Amino acid sequence: MLRPLSTAAIALSLMLPAGAGARPLVLAIGGEPDGGFDPIMGWGHYGSPLFYSTLLRRDAALDLVGDLATDWTLSEDGLVWRVTLRGDALFSDGTPLTAADVAFTYNTAREAGGLADLTVLAEARALDATTVELELTEPRITFVSRLATLGIVPAATYGDDHARHPVGSGPFRMVEWREGEQLVVEPNPYWHGGEIAFERVSFVFGSEEAGQALARTGIADLVAVPPAMADAAPRGMKVLHVESVDNRGLAFPMVPRAGGTTGAGAPIGNDVTADRAVRLAINQALDREALVALALNGHGRPATGPADGLPWDNPGAAIPGNDPAAAMATLEAAGWRDGDGDGLREKDGLPAAFRVLYPAGDSTRQALALGAADQLRGIGIDARPTGASWDEIGALMHSEVVVLGWGAHDPSEILYLHHGAYAGVDYYNTGHYRNPVVDAHLEAAEAAIGFEPSLAHWQAAAWDGETGFGPRGDATWAWMVNLDHSYWVSDCLDPGPLQVHPHGHGFPITHDLPSWRWTCE
Amino acid sequence: MNAWLPALVAGRLLRLAWLLPLAATGLFVLISMAPIDPVQAYVGGRTSQIGPEQREAIAAAWGLDRPAPERFASWLGRLVQGDLGRSITFNAPVLQVIAARLPASLALVGSAFALSFVLGTLLGLVAGATRGRWPDRVIRTIAVVLAASPGFWIAILLVALFAVGLGWLPACCAAPPGRLDSEVALADRWRHMVLPVVTLSVVGLAPLVLHTRQSLIAFLDGPAARHLAAHGARPLHLAFGPGLRHAAGVALTLHLAGAGELFGGSVLAEAVFAWPGLGQATVRAATGADAPLLMGIGLATLLFVFAGNLLADIAARLADPRLRRAA
Numbered sequence: 001m002l003r004p005l006s007t008a009a010i011a012l013s014l015m016l017p018a019g020a021g022a023r024p025l026v027l028a029i030g031g032e033p034d035g036g037f038d039p040i041m042g043w044g045h046y047g048s049p050l051f052y053s054t055l056l057r058r059d060a061a062l063d064l065v066g067d068l069a070t071d072w073t074l075s076e077d078g079l080v081w082r083v084t085l086r087g088d089a090l091f092s093d094g095t096p097l098t099a100a101d102v103a104f105t106y107n108t109a110r111e112a113g114g115l116a117d118l119t120v121l122a123e124a125r126a127l128d129a130t131t132v133e134l135e136l137t138e139p140r141i142t143f144v145s146r147l148a149t150l151g152i153v154p155a156a157t158y159g160d161d162h163a164r165h166p167v168g169s170g171p172f173r174m175v176e177w178r179e180g181e182q183l184v185v186e187p188n189p190y191w192h193g194g195e196i197a198f199e200r201v202s203f204v205f206g207s208e209e210a211g212q213a214l215a216r217t218g219i220a221d222l223v224a225v226p227p228a229m230a231d232a233a234p235r236g237m238k239v240l241h242v243e244s245v246d247n248r249g250l251a252f253p254m255v256p257r258a259g260g261t262t263g264a265g266a267p268i269g270n271d272v273t274a275d276r277a278v279r280l281a282i283n284q285a286l287d288r289e290a291l292v293a294l295a296l297n298g299h300g301r302p303a304t305g306p307a308d309g310l311p312w313d314n315p316g317a318a319i320p321g322n323d324p325a326a327a328m329a330t331l332e333a334a335g336w337r338d339g340d341g342d343g344l345r346e347k348d349g350l351p352a353a354f355r356v357l358y359p360a361g362d363s364t365r366q367a368l369a370l371g372a373a374d375q376l377r378g379i380g381i382d383a384r385p386t387g388a389s390w391d392e393i394g395a396l397m398h399s400e401v402v403v404l405g406w407g408a409h410d411p412s413e414i415l416y417l418h419h420g421a422y423a424g425v426d427y428y429n430t431g432h433y434r435n436p437v438v439d440a441h442l443e444a445a446e447a448a449i450g451f452e453p454s455l456a457h458w459q460a461a462a463w464d465g466e467t468g469f470g471p472r473g474d475a476t477w478a479w480m481v482n483l484d485h486s487y488w489v490s491d492c493l494d495p496g497p498l499q500v501h502p503h504g505h506g507f508p509i510t511h512d513l514p515s516w517r518w519t520c521e
Numbered sequence: 522m523n524a525w526l527p528a529l530v531a532g533r534l535l536r537l538a539w540l541l542p543l544a545a546t547g548l549f550v551l552i553s554m555a556p557i558d559p560v561q562a563y564v565g566g567r568t569s570q571i572g573p574e575q576r577e578a579i580a581a582a583w584g585l586d587r588p589a590p591e592r593f594a595s596w597l598g599r600l601v602q603g604d605l606g607r608s609i610t611f612n613a614p615v616l617q618v619i620a621a622r623l624p625a626s627l628a629l630v631g632s633a634f635a636l637s638f639v640l641g642t643l644l645g646l647v648a649g650a651t652r653g654r655w656p657d658r659v660i661r662t663i664a665v666v667l668a669a670s671p672g673f674w675i676a677i678l679l680v681a682l683f684a685v686g687l688g689w690l691p692a693c694c695a696a697p698p699g700r701l702d703s704e705v706a707l708a709d710r711w712r713h714m715v716l717p718v719v720t721l722s723v724v725g726l727a728p729l730v731l732h733t734r735q736s737l738i739a740f741l742d743g744p745a746a747r748h749l750a751a752h753g754a755r756p757l758h759l760a761f762g763p764g765l766r767h768a769a770g771v772a773l774t775l776h777l778a779g780a781g782e783l784f785g786g787s788v789l790a791e792a793v794f795a796w797p798g799l800g801q802a803t804v805r806a807a808t809g810a811d812a813p814l815l816m817g818i819g820l821a822t823l824l825f826v827f828a829g830n831l832l833a834d835i836a837a838r839l840a841d842p843r844l845r846r847a848a
Contacts, residue, residue: 026699035612113582117575176701180797202699206795210693391556413569504566
């Protein structure tokens with residue numbers, strides 16, 4: 001009777017000092033998944049997947065490196081990924097992770113109808129305990145984004161309650177989730193990735209104001225804050241502005257107004273923006289530095305493309321902005337002249353005028369629309385900022401200019417925004433842009449054998465020396481700014497090197513959470 | 522003696538029998554007419570990772586590819602078997618979502634209900650008893666100001682004063698952040714409840730004060746009170762003695778009938794204070810056009826308000842025997 005008790009007491013006394021020494025980490029960065037933490041339904045999209053490991057992961061420079069995978073190759077025809085797994089990965093319940101779990105995860109997610117798009121997967125097969133084959137229905141290199149985001153679940157215990165009681169092979173395991181309030185996690189002792197400096201990590205959800213109040217009272221160690229108030233960091237915290245590709249730009253209707261409508265009856269085309277000279281002149285005229293100062297309080301950087309600084313970006317597709325003289329020369333040469341002396345140009349009786357739509361509740365986009373309109377008036381273009389609901393924008397975005405934003409860590413976005421097959425589909429190619437050469441480059445990128453080889457094709461789609469979707473070519477957009485994502489960080493916390501953030505402020509900062517460290521004693 | 526009770530309950534149940542299907546149909550029509558695409562709301566910021574084919578798969582998985590009348594019919598079919606369906610937003614059975622969040626909301630609404638009843642009746646009685654003098658004028662001014670103030674504005678004022686300014690009370694949440702449920706002391710829970718409960722009780726306070734005051738005045742002006750007064754009973758004694766019984770019936774009826782309003786107010790208070798209750802879930806369900814959950818919450822609220830009204834009628838009859846004959 002005495003022996004088990006004393007053993008337990010010794011075990012307890014051994015555990016306690018370790019627990020008391022490590023300081024818990026409290027984060028108020030939003031990102032609570034309403035539907036829970038089930039990768040098969042789409043959890044683990046940006047930021048740390050917390051409870052799960054993925055086959056691959058993107059490092060701070062967005063290069064692909066192995067997580068569960070030690071080796072990964074794509075077959076000559078681009079259809080079969082063969083992935084070799086590390087043999088030592090364990091789930092947080094102590095059971096080993098095998099190729100069968102990977103195959104189960106991929107096959108189940110394909111059928112689930114959740115937020116993991118695996119429609120291109122034909123079948124996932126486990127060849128032996130550590131080798132898995134993923135066969136695609138057609139070559140599609142953007143599938144590697146799934147390899148880097150889909151967390152592996154255990155085939156043996158996966159079920160309906162998984163989303164709220166997750167079991168994975170990731171850096172953390174769940175201690176408690178009070179929905180709508182907070183998530184508490186602790187290091188997963190079976191994790192294959194090394195030591196974590198925190199005894200416990202709490203994610204506090206709720207309003208932005210509540211997070212700021214927690215920072216001011218010294219409870220939270222890292223808080224997402226709106227850029228406008230970021231510089232007023234409380235004592236003991238520093239301001240962190242993270243560069244992002246969370247971009248905003250003007251999406252142009254690319255075809256003339258010929259009377260066509262979408263399936264829902266929305267008009268397609270705009271005779272003014274269908275003229276490349278107008279789109280080019282807008283790209284030449286915009287003073288993006290001024291827009292950053294005006295709309296973002298200086299917390300951002302000028303945008304020249306949909307993926308500035310990402311591996312698939314082509315800086316050569318950009319043209320210099322803030323050059324009204326060049327813009328006016330472009331317009332003059334194309335026949336846009338101010339015939340009636342009202343300061344605004346027209347061509348063959350058609351005034352150089354269009355609306356610039358923005359969602360009425362978004363003050364950043366409103367400031368961008370107003371700022372851009374003001375600059376364009378200077379070159380004789382009458383851009384009229386118009387606030388609207390998303391519903392109205394959905395009906396007008398094929399015939400008017402819209403302030404839209406993108407910025408994913410996934411080149412699929414380049415395809416969706418510029419390929420003719422996505423013309424008028426959802427929010428993708430709103431301008432109904434079609435260029436067979438660009439389409440061919442995008443298709444070549446998807447068909448590339450390997451992610452590295454695909455990069456040149458994505459870049460060629462933006463500008464290949466003759467044509468492209470970028471400003472130097474067809475100028476399908478006038479990109480304006482990339483937002484900075486702002487945080488208050490405890491002076492004692494070192495989050496290490498950070499990725500260029502994607503669209504979405506908050507949770508993405510946790511991408512390398514397991515390697516964060518305390519710097520004070 | 523309670524012959525009036527079965528008749529009353531039977532009549533109300535009959536009313537519920539036609540009210541429920543009518544409300545369900547109306548709710549469903551409203552939700553399907555809402556200008557929100559549930560698939561787009563579900564996909565949210567991930568548009569570039571979810572291709573058109575996957576969108577179709579999502580729609581199919583939630584049955585959103587079928588016409589609205591068909592969806593309503595299958596929802597009704599499952600409802601009859603006691604299945605409220607599955608919430609899109611929370612990826613869980615509707616009943617489970619409601620059951621998980623109802624306790625937090627009930628704690629909030631229940632406390633606010635009790636607080637505002639006690640406070641409202643008390644202030645109303647004092648105002649009626651001191652009619653025309655300064656306590657009456659102060660109380661009436663407060664009531665009118667409260668009636669004219671939006672709940673969220675009061676919440677922000679309270680937070681600014683007691684949480685940020687004085688630092689006495691927490692600004693948000695149901696428990697201190699960074700601690701496990703098992704580590705939260707009861708006293709901490711009470712402290713976190715104060716501001717949300719006060720905010721919420723203030724919402725229904727004004728009408729209660731003014732009605733109680735009015736019904737007390739009506740009693741005090743009546744022959745019974747004049748008779749007592751002639752025998753030397755003082756106004757305050759009359760108010761909290763026989764007057765209380767006269768005013769309580771009205772106050773209780775009014776207060777219980779306004780329970781629905783309290784539920785509506787909790788949506789707002791929960792949003793401001795990050796309170797993890799049903800109100801927060803309602804906001805998510807509405808912005809996500811989550812039809813099954815909205816229908817579930819709608820019906821639950823209807824039952825709640827219905828029960829409130831029924832209790833009000835029963836309580837009023839218990840407090841005031843004259844009403845039993847009328848019914």
